[in-house]
Amino acid sequence: MVAQRNYVISNAHILPISGEPFDGSLVVTEGKIAALGAEVEHPKGHQVIDAAGGWVLPGLIDAHVHLGVHEEGEGWAGADVNETTDPVTAAVRALDAINPAEIGFADARAAGITTVNVNPGSANPIGGLAVALKTQGRIVDEMVLRSPSGLKSALGENPKRVYGERKQTPNTRLGVAMTIRKAFTEAKNWQAKDPADRPGDLVSDALAMVLDHEIPWRQHCHRADDIATALRLADEFGYELVLDHGTEAYKLADVIAERGIPVLYGPMIVSRSKVEVRDRSPKAPGILTRAGVKVSIITDHPVVPIEFLIHQAALAVREGMDPVQALRAITINPAEVLGVADRVGTLEPGKDADLAIWSGDPLDTRNRVRHTWIDGELVFSEEPADSQA
Template identity: 45%
Template sequence: MIVITNASIHTMTDLILENGMVIIKDSKIEDLGYNLPIPENSLVIDAKGGFLMPGLIDAHCHVGMWENGIGFEGADGNEATDPATPHLRAIDGINPLDKCFEEALHSGITTVSTGPGSANVIGGQFTIMKTYGKTIDDMVVKECSSMKIAFGENPKRVYGNQKKSPSTRMGTASILRENFKKAEIYVEKQKKAIEGIEKAPEFDMKMEALAKVIKGELPLKAHAHRADDILSAIRIAKEFDLDLSLEHCTEGHLIVDYLKNENLKGIIVGPTLSDRSKVELQNLTFKTPTLLNHAGIKISIMTDHPVIPLQYLPICAALAAREGMDDEEALRSITINPAKTLDISHRVGSIEKNKDADIVIYNGHPFDLRNKVEFVMINGEIIRNEL
């Protein structure tokens, strides 16, 4: 067993324990509190008053899909040959030995949701994984966690340049509706086949993937920056009664009153620490997560790595705090909030009994850029210890 003592424990619930302690057994958090009995033969680690919190979570990135410093050979995030590729899985394109995993890990990012880019209207399935391990099997938390779809400039540009559909926002919406309707019909035929009413449909790999979306087993992860694209994503999800998280949501602050009344799976804001490289980013601001949060919307902050390197995730949260978000709320945006949006909060995102022992200790507050990560643990294994 491992016991961490003398820590300022920020649990990401409403509990902060000054000079507290955490007991880890195997891969889980066994207990936390004050003056707990230390089991015999435990490894005791003095946090020296350090800022202890759960491992950070990036709810939207592409780590391992665009490998560090390689170019085309390491670019496996966009199968830009067909606007609808729901059958593609990130798990088949990730290189877990990409150097960026190590950089993220040593910066306290212990869990990521990574997957296809936004060239295609339907890009494929994201994977949730830990940042430590040598193989995907070692690291995976959820093999297929969400279905990536994209609105706005990206699919227009990619397929417009190929003189193919979609070259307009209308085309993007029509491709989504067509595929979702086909999937509904496919699911209905499967159901009737089970009931013995009619013959089973011929196997269709794309429809098999979208069937999980139609059945509510796989949520949509919708790339949408501009306000009109955000509203289109919501409109289409409602038409087919699908679970939806909004990714990027760059102009979300322009339609706060609308968004706060929607039953969304989550809003994941970013990459905000970047330039305005295209038209739909003209209203880019760190006020977006703050204004959404002040409206009562639980948001997450992402890097969209490699757009912003993963290790700068806490800097993004710090800049949101500078714009007025409460410090603890900003920390929740990179811990428990993404855990809830990704449906993994039973395992990660907070310091609580029976959760994965993914623990990070800073030598001061994470938002002070002079401070650094001195300790990282994943699944109860010490990865870094400079205490």
């Protein structure tokens, strides 16, 4: 396969996501999509790559992972996902703990996943700043699409358990909500001061980005009552809310749709390991989508290994989700939620050449990724079938 950034992928079945599928070609010039269509001119000097009838899709996007901050098989040495020394760690940045050499990034590329959003964990009521990045790079700063891409917060069992075991606040849902309110109130008071008189305050500075609508509030919540608390807090402080996980969001689908709040649903292929996920359902993405909610499907890697993102989408289709909406849930929908849809999420001229050739319909889990490109660079190529483990 070609290593350069100027080529034409021909003889392909192309799913641009932004329009109807077609059979044709896609032109990449200097790492950007230059043209695509049933009949497009093949520029001189561009190598021709025969897709042999394979399906070409934009690189997939997982909008909620812990890649590089929760390294698989590394134990405490690779566990940088939760700074549990304080319930409010709004100023910590996932960016500072990501190891781009972690094996999960290679798994992502092999699965056609080219963009992820890396979050701090859910041990704290306010966990820290997330970052959206590409899945290929030597230095994480070179992989960044948007930083920060949101501020992570958690309701429900996780913060209640972590601090309850220490017999300190917060050890109830009451205390978790109070902790969030207190932090936002302090940030608003800090904002109200003359800038010349404000003391240095990294926590309030991070929360101010949420209050000023510079970044969204990424609310980890599962149960319907916790989702209702998330809505209540958003009303009180007026920030842009994104529901992460939303296990029981389907029970409030009409309310969430009416408010225009996106749901990042998942992980889906997991056991009922705690009370708040006992009503998880693979039917939920379809229910939410039909109600008018913008749904993204997530793995929460390493909770569900990132390579199973497409399997979760296929499961949602099996349980009633429209196939077109399922593909949008792992491409353009998360791109829009992350604020990076101007660069990724669809195949359109001017966008980054982040794409993959599949052996066939990706929602048929018998098919696989043949090749993946990021910024026009080939980052994965399948091995011959008889050499694979």
